Amino acid sequence: MKRVGVLALQGAVREHAQSLEACGAKAVLVKWPSDLEDLDALILPGGESTTMRRLIDRYGLLDPLRKFAESGKPMFGTCAGLILLAKEIAGYPEAHLGVMDIKVERNSFGRQADSFEAPLSIKGIEAPFEAVFIRAPHIVSAGAGIEVLSEHGGKIVMARSSQFLGCSFHPELTDDHRITAYFLSMIPSGTGISLPKSSVYSKV
Numbered sequence: 001m002k003r004v005g006v007l008a009l010q011g012a013v014r015e016h017a018q019s020l021e022a023c024g025a026k027a028v029l030v031k032w033p034s035d036l037e038d039l040d041a042l043i044l045p046g047g048e049s050t051t052m053r054r055l056i057d058r059y060g061l062l063d064p065l066r067k068f069a070e071s072g073k074p075m076f077g078t079c080a081g082l083i084l085l086a087k088e089i090a091g092y093p094e095a096h097l098g099v100m101d102i103k104v105e106r107n108s109f110g111r112q113a114d115s116f117e118a119p120l121s122i123k124g125i126e127a128p129f130e131a132v133f134i135r136a137p138h139i140v141s142a143g144a145g146i147e148v149l150s151e152h153g154g155k156i157v158m159a160r161s162s163q164f165l166g167c168s169f170h171p172e173l174t175d176d177h178r179i180t181a182y183f184l185s186m187i188p189s190g191t192g193i194s195l196p197k198s199s200v201y202s203k204v
Contacts, residue, residue: 002040002187005030007065009055011047011080015172019180033064040187041074044081046134046170049106052080053096062097069099074163074186082166083137090140100164101143108138108155108168120169122150122158125178131157131169138168160186 001024006016008029017027020043030036042065044052056062069075077085077100084096088103115135119128131152139156142148150158150167157168163186171179 001026002184003028003038004184004187005036005039005042007042007044007052007061007081009047009059009061010052011045012078012170012172013045015170016043016045016078016180019172019177020184022177023181023184025184030061031059033060036064036068039068039073041076041183042068043183044075044077044084045172046079046081049080049083049096052084056084056096065097066099069097069164072163074165074183075099076165076183078167078172079134079136079170082139082168085164085166086139087143100161100166101146102159102161102166103140103142104137105140106137107135118152120150120152120157122179123147124149124182129171129176129178130174131167131171132173133169136168139166 004020004025005028006013008031020027028035028039083089083104083106085100086102086104087095087098087100089095090103090105115133117130117132120131122129139159142159145161147160148156149160159166165183
């Protein structure tokens with residue numbers, strides 16, 4: 001069983017942990033630098049990116065998270081987590097982790113009251129995924145090494161770059177674990193991960 005961390009400072013932590021365990025992985029809550037040891041992958045959950053960055057600084061996690069990224073292990077950012085991964089944030093002078101070669105724009109789909117669900121066609125996943133958008137960002141531009149996996153309304157909402165995966169929406173807020181399973185498939189083979197009966201390529 002592989003150990004996958006969930007940054008547990010703020011946001012949809014429990015839901016990500018439940019989705020990981022539904023896919024046969026061990027969810028590890030990450031609050032301190034030492035919690036990053038012996039992980040096979042890491043999820044940066046949705047929440048509020050400014051608050052998350054303040055807590056990352058308070059708990060001394062910024063450099064350890066960057067070193068984790070440098071190790072080549074998979075990292076998955078959802079909504080605010082996508083903002084944390086991005087190399088550039090529109091309208092802001094500095095990035096947070098800055099490890100994924102994308103530029104993002106915050107709150108691209110409106111305020112909390114404008115939250116919505118939409119079916120997405122996602123490359124590598126067979127049937128549409130019903131995505132939950134809450135104060136969601138989008139990817140404005142992507143570097144040469146970025147693979148665009150999904151768009152909504154002409155905006156990039158999911159992309160991958162080697163070990164980095166990012167999406168604008170909240171896959172953990174549904175009972176459809178295919179995107180979590182997709183992320184787990186990015187961990188090198190021979191891991192013992194047990195994916196759900198319906199594989200990452202088919203609809204749950």
